Amino acid sequence: GFGQMGLPAPCYRCRSVVLPIRIIPPKQNPLPLENRRRTPHSCCAEDCYNRQEPYVPGTHCIHPKTRQVRGLPRVLCASETHESTGSTVASCISQGSSMECDVESIIQEDLMAIPEEDED
Secondary structure (H helix, E strand, C coil): CCCCCCCCEECCCCCCEECCCCCCCCCCCCCCHHHCCCCCCCCCECCCCCCCCCCECCCCCCCHHHHHHCCCCCCCCCCCCCCCCCHHHHHHHCCCCCCCCCHHHHHHHHHHHCCCCCCC
16 A cells, blocks of 8 residues: 555554554566556545545545645655765665565565564
């Protein structure tokens, strides 16, 4: 699904309003775009363009299509103008050549190594 840190969203299973504690990057689909089965986004957020019923009042969908249909900006939290150092890419590439290993596996291993934060 789609989510934004600090923005309440309905749980896909129980529809309780929850705050995300972590955003995990989507997996890359190896199939070419024309060979993928396209299932339209749908959620129970109040403003989703393809809203499921019953919807959860007071929640917002941040899916790009919803933002486009509602005339909202695509970028939710723009960074200040800066010159990229490329450090994120450099740190991933420094762990191994993408030609020699599966970059997705490296990223998943790195994510697993991040310690869980205690919530007080």
